[in-house]
Amino acid sequence: MSKIIRIGTRDSELALWQATTVQQRLAEIGYDSTLIPIKSAGDQVLDKPLYELGITGIFTKTLDVAMLKGQVDIAVHSMKDVPTQLPQGIVQGAVLERAVTHDILVHKGLDFLENDSPSTIATGSLRRKAQWLNKYPNDRVVDLRGNVNTRLLKLIENDWQGAIFAKAGLERIKLLPKDAVLLDWIIPAPAQGAMLVVALENDDFTRTAVEKLNHKESELATGVERDFLRTLEGGCTAPIGALARCENEKLHFEGVVFSLDGKQKVEIKKTVPLKSADGLGTMCANEVLKNGGQQLMESIRNANSALH
Structure with missing residues (x-):
């Protein structure tokens, strides 16, 4: 029926x-x-x-x-x-x-990247904020919420130098500016795109x-990334990035957890045969936790509990 x-x-x-x-x-x-x-x-x-x-x-x-x-x-x-x-x-x-996994910077001109004075960048994501501050520690990152259209409008209305978006989202609704900067140094959110x-x-x-x-390959890659996130117990309240790619019968994985201010990070990279990918996300997360990630996650949880 x-x-x-x-x-x-x-x-x-x-x-x-x-x-x-x-x-x-x-x-x-x-x-x-x-x-x-x-x-x-x-x-x-x-x-x-x-x-x-x-x-x-x-x-x-x-x-x-x-x-x-x-x-x-x-x-x-x-x-x-x-x-x-x-x-x-x-x-x-x-x-x-x-679709594409990268983040991009939508901006009002790139002069601010050349000078030493602090810039203001907008994002509602702890992961993007921490990675931006890791690279540009003197900048100010302000919160940006709303759907894609609302966030683009807020960027126009405010005195910010730029805002960070997922490339896939802007491409899908044909709002990707031609001069947007690909932030290929930022590790995306697990399952982004x-x-x-x-x-x-x-x-x-x-x-x-x-x-x-x-789509089997997408299911496999996102599954590894989400296992990494689940094991770290991150959710949307911690700066966690993860990316798995299937290529030439191998799975390439990179994962990272940052402190909220972006000053500390624990990262991992692994490549395994596709047939050995089962459990990789969990294994990588446990390795991150052993190598300083546990202390980072505890400090993040303490900071979050102070907010509530």
Whole structure:
């Protein structure tokens, strides 16, 4: 028996682009679907940095509730926003083929990089803030919240030199400036550039449909990155970066955790055969914890608990 698959999505332009992409892919393999936009708490509370809200999955929780209430059948997310522990009853359905993983700097001219006076850079991400301050310790990093369109507008309206974005997000909705600077020295968020479809565990029809959209290499790489994040117990409240790439039957991984001020970091790089990639993220995280990461994470947790 066929049914129309109800796709839950945030109502930002980027989220709708992602959900529409899934809808089109489902149509190509013979499944009917409809979009159901839902506003998330992460889109509504814009006057506090994410890490001060103290909620993991702030962009996904509203859609999780809608799924568990039977209002939608699947949800489409930017995978980097999804907690590593999914709610009971909800499972990973598919990871679509990953887009570019890099961060970029959108700016108003690059003269500020040449002079010695402190610059102001905007981002809502602890990971981006820590890595920027690690490279440019005299700069000031200010908080930037909202959907992509809102953040671009805030950059225009404020006296900042630049703001950091994920390249994939701006490309997807055709807002990538031609002069944006590729920040290839910043290690991205785990699963950055990937889209995740989640489904209800007991909905066999929908899970079977969604599984046909899965891209194996993207699933493998993002799985390693999310295992690294999960083992470090980071969530969105710690400056953790991770990137896994599948190339020539090998998996190349690099991961890092920074102090909140960017002054300290513990990093790791490994290359293994693809067939040996299972458990790599967890192993690398444990090595990081042994080599000073444990103390870093404890200091970050103490700082976060002071905020709440």
